[in-house]
Amino acid sequence: MSNRTTLVRLGPLLCVLGLASACSKSPILNHQEEEVRRAGGSVSGASQAPQNAINENNCPMSFNMPSTVSENAPARLCLQLRFSDPPREGNNTVRLDFSHDVDVREFNIDLWMPTMGHGSEPVILSQLASKSILIQDVWLIMPGLWQIRMRWRGQLVNYEFSL
Amino acid sequence: MSLVSNILLRISVALILLYTLTTHNTAFGSACCSASSQVPTLITSDSVMQLGLRTARSSVIGSSGPNTTSRFYNHERSDITYRLELLGAYALNDRWQLNASIPLTKRVRRVDTAEAEHWGLSTVALGGSYELVPEIEYSSWKPRVFLFASIGLPLSNSDEARLDLGTHIHGSTSLVKTAGFFLLKQFNTVDWNLLLAQAHDAFYTSVASVGFGWHGPEGLRLGVNIGPTYQFGSGLLGQNRLVIDTSFNLGLSFFDDYSLNINYLDQTLFGPTKNSELSRVVNLLFLRRFDL
Numbered sequence A: 001m002s003n004r005t006t007l008v009r010l011g012p013l014l015c016v017l018g019l020a021s022a023c024s025k026s027p028i029l030n031h032q033e034e035e036v037r038r039a040g041g042s043v044s045g046a047s048q049a050p051q052n053a054i055n056e057n058n059c060p061m062s063f064n065m066p067s068t069v070s071e072n073a074p075a076r077l078c079l080q081l082r083f084s085d086p087p088r089e090g091n092n093t094v095r096l097d098f099s100h101d102v103d104v105r106e107f108n109i110d111l112w113m114p115t116m117g118h119g120s121e122p123v124i125l126s127q128l129a130s131k132s133i134l135i136q137d138v139w140l141i142m143p144g145l146w147q148i149r150m151r152w153r154g155q156l157v158n159y160e161f162s163l
Numbered sequence B: 001m002s003l004v005s006n007i008l009l010r011i012s013v014a015l016i017l018l019y020t021l022t023t024h025n026t027a028f029g030s031a032c033c034s035a036s037s038q039v040p041t042l043i044t045s046d047s048v049m050q051l052g053l054r055t056a057r058s059s060v061i062g063s064s065g066p067n068t069t070s071r072f073y074n075h076e077r078s079d080i081t082y083r084l085e086l087l088g089a090y091a092l093n094d095r096w097q098l099n100a101s102i103p104l105t106k107r108v109r110r111v112d113t114a115e116a117e118h119w120g121l122s123t124v125a126l127g128g129s130y131e132l133v134p135e136i137e138y139s140s141w142k143p144r145v146f147l148f149a150s151i152g153l154p155l156s157n158s159d160e161a162r163l164d165l166g167t168h169i170h171g172s173t174s175l176v177k178t179a180g181f182f183l184l185k186q187f188n189t190v191d192w193n194l195l196l197a198q199a200h201d202a203f204y205t206s207v208a209s210v211g212f213g214w215h216g217p218e219g220l221r222l223g224v225n226i227g228p229t230y231q232f233g234s235g236l237l238g239q240n241r242l243v244i245d246t247s248f249n250l251g252l253s254f255f256d257d258y259s260l261n262i263n264y265l266d267q268t269l270f271g272p273t274k275n276s277e278l279s280r281v282v283n284l285l286f287l288r289r290f291d292l
Helices: A003-023 B003-022
Strands: A031-033 A061-064 A076-083 A090-098 A107-113 A124-129 A132-140 A145-152 A155-162 B049-064 B070-072 B077-091 B096-111 B114-121 B125-133 B144-152 B176-187 B190-200 B204-215 B220-232 B241-254 B258-266 B276-290
Touching (some): A003 B220, A061 A155, A107 A132, A124 B114, A132 A145, B077 B276, B125 B176, B190 B220, B204 B241
Parallel strands (some): A031 B070
Antiparallel strands (some): A061 A076, A076 A090, A090 A132, A107 A145, A124 A132, A145 A155, B049 B070, B049 B077, B049 B276, B077 B096, B096 B114, B096 B125, B144 B176, B204 B220, B258 B276
């Protein structure tokens, strides 16, 4: 079979595929690129302020530290939560930075919509650094009020935001 | 094959089908739409047995949200899965076949400065098929119709899935039951095929695919397949997931009993897609057939 015949046969098929791709909501033709982090940043949000050290003076949220015999022990575990990109419907990534070393296995985190009475899928937790945890697969399935519910050693801290 | 074993086999496949279509159990789910083929290894030639080795590289390049908008990951994030799979099928008689696949999988995931990898056995599948409509007499239009069913062994656990950057590779945490039809027709130098399949582990997944192929000289085949994979209710609110798989296929048969198949599957070409990761997969299949 000549090359010309082959082209004649494949041509209409390729045209149909191209047309279907253009008419459907093709991801390759209709997508956003994930934002690249700023220099010096991390999975921190490109749209958010640069990271400051998390400590008693910069403590957006906190858990109470368990009581210890040492008087110099910190009273609370401070943390800051940041989205890698501005929160959006779909799959998101979140970073938690702490004032002290943490173990990801002690955390239980889920997503909840308090006004709707439901949540979303389980997230994936990873130890990014000794004082940082990465939360992946933060699927925000609809607009509305959301909570990221963080449980640590029997305590609960909610991070609430609107989408 | 003896009458008893024939009856036992028929009962087994019927039970698998019944179990697949009627049971529902809740368990921690596997990732949606893994781009792995739902079609078992079917013998469509006169061979009595075939063995295959498949290697695949799958890369997640982005995700689609509930409103069908897609976002492609930047260079700080990568999620690559390598797969080496042993496939086999055995024809018990003219219509009944058994098949099995044993995949070894390695997944490497990187996010920012964190990187994790994990490898091991993925879902091991065992199944059977029945040629519902064989091609006994020549027909220019009537396709061969295969009915198939399989079970995938649950080798995963939910703890594994939530740590180490999500590099879990052991597949589902519950038994994966798959059943479906596969229609195949070759006429002159062209062929077409149609796949309709339903799988169930923690969720119901429906797969449909239509394909066309052209047979050239020297055992060459060029093909294309397109179809949706739809996963029902995998979100807590019953949010469904949808991807459109498009694959391009180059096959080469040689020495009568051997074939080599290169397949490129892309989930970013057609939409709409929603609530799912988007992958691109390249796989290479080497197949050896054994005649009677």
